[in-house]
Amino acid sequence: MPYEIKGLNEECGVFGIYNVPDAANVTYFGLHALQHRGQQGAGIVASDGKNLRQFRDRGLLSEVFSNPADLDFLKGNMAIGHVRYGTAGSDSLANVQPFLFHFQDGEIALCHNGNLTNAKTLKKRLEDSGSVFQSSSDTEVLIHLIRRKVRMPFIEALKASLNEVKGGFAFLLMTNDTLYAALDSNGFRPLVLGQMDNGSYVVASESCALDAVHAKLVRDVQPGELIIINKDGIKIDHYTTETQLAVCSMEYIYFARPDSIIHGVNVHTARKRMGILLAKEQPAPEEADMVIGVPNSSLSAAAGYAEAAGLPYEMGLIKNQYIARTFIQPTQALREQGVKMKLAPVRGVVSGKNIVVVDDSIVRGTTSRQIVQMLKEAGAKSVHMRIASPPFKYPHFYGIDISERKDLMAAKYSVSDMCKLIGADSLGFLSIPSLIKAVDIPDTGDAPNGGLTVAYFDGKYPTPLYDYEEQIKEPLNVEPVEEILKKQNRGE
Amino acid sequence: MPYEIKGLNEECGVFGIYNVPDAANVTYFGLHALQHRGQQGAGIVASDGKNLRQFRDRGLLSEVFSNPADLDFLKGNMAIGHVRYGTAGSDSLANVQPFLFHFQDGEIALCHNGNLTNAKTLKKRLEDSGSVFQSSSDTEVLIHLIRRKVRMPFIEALKASLNEVKGGFAFLLMTNDTLYAALDSNGFRPLVLGQMDNGSYVVASESCALDAVHAKLVRDVQPGELIIINKDGIKIDHYTTETQLAVCSMEYIYFARPDSIIHGVNVHTARKRMGILLAKEQPAPEEADMVIGVPNSSLSAAAGYAEAAGLPYEMGLIKNQYIARTFIQPTQALREQGVKMKLAPVRGVVSGKNIVVVDDSIVRGTTSRQIVQMLKEAGAKSVHMRIASPPFKYPHFYGIDISERKDLMAAKYSVSDMCKLIGADSLGFLSIPSLIKAVDIPDTGDAPNGGLTVAYFDGKYPTPLYDYEEQIKEPLNVEPVEEILKKQNRGE
């Protein structure tokens, strides 16, 4: 049972720090603030200037490091760490990061947030000339590319390799004395640079991790940058200058923590503005009594919607805080109850009322349908769904595990059909221009869409899709709405 | 590290069910919805009509029952279950409930939510004539009282014993064929009766547990009632008729889940009304830019305050969802960071703003001070604390672990001194009449305070205090405000 209610999972969070005592401890606290980006695995590699030491395992950070000795073992003033989302059940052991490579000429640790769109092609090319991959993760590709450039100095090889990998990525690398951070040429994935009071530098997927370790946000790492931190201080280098900001809009919509600031925009504030603009574009019906949000990621947008609509903002759904990762298999008769263990309607609030429910997005539609059903069973007179993002029609190839169109409800059905399928009384989505306006990244120059990637909504990907070009063209097999509704009525 | 941010801990949650297949499974789901009432231990006893079987251990419900075999072992159509708060570190094993007693003449299982005010006296009396207590919990007292009435039929002995124990309690008992539920004569603790579609009866601490197992709320168990459920159906009996409703107001203010309905009042709605009335009594300063709540228990009141004050309701603090119970001991240098792992300010929201923070209560004051400090460090121009309950001046003897006046900030300091101590720019509390008005239990007749216990605020306890009479009279040792502030400035 995943922690998140929605079936939309971030790949990872990364954290790195240079020049603090007990760097692994600080990294632990940084990763703790990034735990929402991945709960299936965690790990830290630390360097004492000579040796790199690694500890990692499956599970939450606090489970992985349940024995203090394992953290103590990671000695040194530098560290990188990682939290990871991964497919449960399979052997995810090989994929838990950071990876640590012991070469005859030195050690390199590596971790990564993102998805490479040409990983398959690169892997094939590398395998065709004899490379061996141990993990199924894209992350390993980079180190292979680097190491294949056998006569090139490390820094040159790294830059050349970063130019070969495509897609969304935020890489952290660490040798025994240097920390490297690199961001893809579109800045799809967030990555920030911070600084401690003692001057030490920190890099992290989100600024909330900087706050957690009392570091100040210096600035966002920019597309194409390669940041090098060692005893000579910090060097902001570039592996490419052909860059174009196109931040993943899903970070603002769903993934990032509300207290994070990405490219100058506080995530909560952006979400609230999405709610405000949504209220204008998709107004509440006249009979609406209140606005409620789906906890936790939609609460900001719901508050904005309520404010703009002049409707009371109520707590109509609550989230159980004690969802266990490893959960017993209920008997057949009780399985349905299991589904409702994560969310509960507040009967006293919604009963007899016309409700506007604000959610951040619709992916498969399953959760939305359950929410509508749950609220109606709790006595809601009508349920009007308002989605604080545009219809999610196209797969996400830059670091989220929705990469097949057939999984996306909006790829197959019109808004009115979606409304029928989820059983809502009305359904409305935010427009793409309003999304862009709500985020409003400052100083993006002539970057299209205000520096955001909105390809999941309009299909206009800012980069070639490489390995995924074919897939996206495959025809969709769409089951007629009436068939599905009939099945639902029969309880299937 | 406790799950809850505030140092105020409910003692327990109870759940019982009669006549469903796999009763232990259903009980599991019911307890899951009550997990907020106790996270240190959990257990279930089931009966197959002949034998009672027990499984219990320290930890969260999902940790205790991590092996499905342990739930399968609990065969039968009846079960009672318990989630428990207890002192960490000590051997809490003996106190994990339900207790199961194997007498030569039959088995009895027992669990309990509440606190007996004359437990010490009763224990002494029983010990003086040779009784032996294994646990330190009050719960055991009842079974001793019953068994000492050796020539009395069980039901008579039970009633007589219930008349001997004083304080707040909701007891569930189970023999091999009958389920019993009893509530104290003031109804201090919540306890509801529900019914499944198949007619089976359920009892639970809160109605949210009924929702979780798809049972309908029939009604609240009333003060002095003894409910008996077996193959003859349900019998609503009384062990006393000298009753007076005096529900613990802290359930509405802080403990209960927002979706629960207690004596006809939805908890979220009551909290929101507290916020609304608070806004009237303790208005926001003119310069206030926004209202924020302390997650999660204060969010309803904060929304009410914002609505009434006509101020934007913002998310200025967020709670980390991934707090581990067993947490590594950080190094000395990092301990302070550990404190901030539970809450984080949303810098982008609060920076440069005048903030009204709505919290549900102030107990020791430590958390409030940290919140003010955290918000100011995040750039808040001013922080105005508004507390959606009256000052907590008198100990709570009916089932919450605050039973010493010296731990209560409001017992020792005036509101203006409290304001200085927590470092806020202003501080205001809800009045007792407004609290009563906000809850507004219907049809309470002539019950004082609208059927609520507000003794924690005015010291007028609705019952004698028995074992605690002396304690409450002890003089308080109050350290001067200036001394404390000096220490704080010195960083002590």
Place this chain on the structure above:
Amino acid sequence: MPYEIKGLNEECGVFGIYNVPDAANVTYFGLHALQHRGQQGAGIVASDGKNLRQFRDRGLLSEVFSNPADLDFLKGNMAIGHVRYGTAGSDSLANVQPFLFHFQDGEIALCHNGNLTNAKTLKKRLEDSGSVFQSSSDTEVLIHLIRRKVRMPFIEALKASLNEVKGGFAFLLMTNDTLYAALDSNGFRPLVLGQMDNGSYVVASESCALDAVHAKLVRDVQPGELIIINKDGIKIDHYTTETQLAVCSMEYIYFARPDSIIHGVNVHTARKRMGILLAKEQPAPEEADMVIGVPNSSLSAAAGYAEAAGLPYEMGLIKNQYIARTFIQPTQALREQGVKMKLAPVRGVVSGKNIVVVDDSIVRGTTSRQIVQMLKEAGAKSVHMRIASPPFKYPHFYGIDISERKDLMAAKYSVSDMCKLIGADSLGFLSIPSLIKAVDIPDTGDAPNGGLTVAYFDGKYPTPLYDYEEQIKEPLNVEPVEEILKKQNRGE
């Protein structure tokens, strides 16, 4: 899956120490040497002179104390500890010892090795006047008896209570400043007194635990003794002088560790002598090629047998050291293999040979049959079983979990029938006189059977059987040998 190959389980091991720093640590090491006496639970209670602190749980000692903090928590210079055998699957939590009772007038910790033959009667009597037992263990009876003597000083009440309980017992009690050790009036269970270099006293179930903590063996605790250790030194008191030494012979035969010394007799040496005498009474057949023992408990006797018979002593069976307590359920097809995971025949040794197998005892006969089968499958030409103890015909009521005659093969079948049932080529047992001669406790005066209990072999119990009087008279239902053999041939 139990650790021990034979279905014969000791109840417990106890350890206590007075006046050493970190007494809980020393107790840990002492219990470690007693782990063979019980693997289902372990616990320690320590006293710092003021408070008693307890930690205990299910599992091996090293599992219970896997977190060093739990041992550190047990502060103080005095401690008692316990390892326990208990029924798996059921809620054994309540039975894990030492028990710790918090009375209004002080704390008492208690643990116990043995079995009380009148526990049921005493429990009934106590329950009839209102006592409540939490555990199903006999141990609790003593504290109830003591506490019922409400006007008697503790030491008097303890002595009077010790006179009330019957059967085999070695009790350790601890108050905040005194350690008590008491042995039953027949000395059924072993208990030794030791002394550290610094003069501190230690009591333990076996002398191997003294060795483990570098204490010297002072002497065995004698029947009827009550030893009191506190700041005034040691006092050897008696609760009765009506005593008669009757040490459980199964300690010498099977339970105790070979390096322990019980009443002046080294266990290994006694076992070896049993083997030597067995060789004389039940000589090997002429064609015998070698002698092998069943590991580990029969190896001493087997070596003695081989020596006396002038035959090579070989390793024909080996025991897997890595048997897990929690073991996966194999598929139906593989279940049989599971049985053989504990023992393996050494094919290269036994193939084509006529084997004498020396085992310490036959209880149900199941293991013996499997051993014969296993050896024959490995190519043994003939398998001659020689048992280094007399036929086990009568139940054991003094502290071992074989208390039903129907479980004992020798209670139902003649030696020649047993031989057929286990499939051996011949079968012979040691005689009772030879058993007595092999142990040969020095200076037992006129104690019958040289101070040993041999009632399991001759049915002449040295004490009344109290609660078990009826049971032992029940007629046995004996299935004809031919029927069983037929079933076995059909593979049932």
Place this chain on the structure above:
Amino acid sequence: MPYEIKGLNEECGVFGIYNVPDAANVTYFGLHALQHRGQQGAGIVASDGKNLRQFRDRGLLSEVFSNPADLDFLKGNMAIGHVRYGTAGSDSLANVQPFLFHFQDGEIALCHNGNLTNAKTLKKRLEDSGSVFQSSSDTEVLIHLIRRKVRMPFIEALKASLNEVKGGFAFLLMTNDTLYAALDSNGFRPLVLGQMDNGSYVVASESCALDAVHAKLVRDVQPGELIIINKDGIKIDHYTTETQLAVCSMEYIYFARPDSIIHGVNVHTARKRMGILLAKEQPAPEEADMVIGVPNSSLSAAAGYAEAAGLPYEMGLIKNQYIARTFIQPTQALREQGVKMKLAPVRGVVSGKNIVVVDDSIVRGTTSRQIVQMLKEAGAKSVHMRIASPPFKYPHFYGIDISERKDLMAAKYSVSDMCKLIGADSLGFLSIPSLIKAVDIPDTGDAPNGGLTVAYFDGKYPTPLYDYEEQIKEPLNVEPVEEILKKQNRGE
């Protein structure tokens, strides 16, 4: 705390099976019988004909597969498995086998027992042309070599690669439909072929694993063989014919389970003969009262010695069966006791006696010294050490973790100095010719040393040492005996 008393650790055990239902289950049982070859990690990969599935983790087999679901997940009729010894504390996660490689053109699983003597050279060569190794294990080298032969058919590439790797190895490989087993050209490591009743083939490190799954031993895999098992049956192929049998003599002396048969010789029998020959070469002193063995690996040799010497074979040392892998850190004062938790002298046996202790080998000498000391403290009059193998003077490069001369006591000191250092009254070793005679592998033709490797004793390695050539020539820094003895006397 390692399981084994001696600091000599086998690298691994392997098991593979083709064409049985629930192959992973069978593999589990096979690995269970091989657990003595490695306790730090375990894993299984199974194939259902299409996909390979993997589960592996740190810990004992029963710990790794504590959740039955993880074994159920490994569907299919083929499987390979591995138990592993590895450096504790470090991140051994990456090294837990079998490895599973997902290539674009198929999957390959791989596991290995042994040590490659040219791994470093091969790794360097591969890294120099861009290969990336994830683990520190040698095992990975083979797959890299294979995959670098990009245009060669798999079987050719495999054979060519097997010719490139040097040292001791037993490799198992598995594709989705074929199982491969390959042995080094000297047969350093044991590997046997077995067959189930249904005709299915099994390969395993030792024959005891065949017994555990009811498979018959067909024959030992021969040096240079490559065995291929798939739907076409079994094919015994060779990757080289330049072979020379040189089985690792340490398997007979110490590692293998006594019930295993290696190259036709039962291990227990070989050990017993070592003891017999040792008694002739290094006779017991006249005053000797008895012979004892160091449990468990030396018991066979000790029995042989006693038999040949005409002395009683006694149990003078016993091994605690309940040594936990994860053990609490004792306080400084108790650390010494911790050392003695594994072995205990049988005081009643050894006190006042002149003892001959038979041990299988001396590596560092630390354990021997502790044994002597322990026995003397228990009252032994004299302790004469007899070692059932020649002095271990040269490192072991073929699969055991003693690869540095400085760790070997016999590399630095004469026998008489060793005797002084361990504090024994006399010390004697088996000669190399006697070792060879004791093992006596049948039909080895003109293989030197009767088909055994005895290089650890005479320094004449049967192969070039490749990466280790330099190391073995390094001068040893030998501390004078007197200095060490002085330190010991001072308690350092």
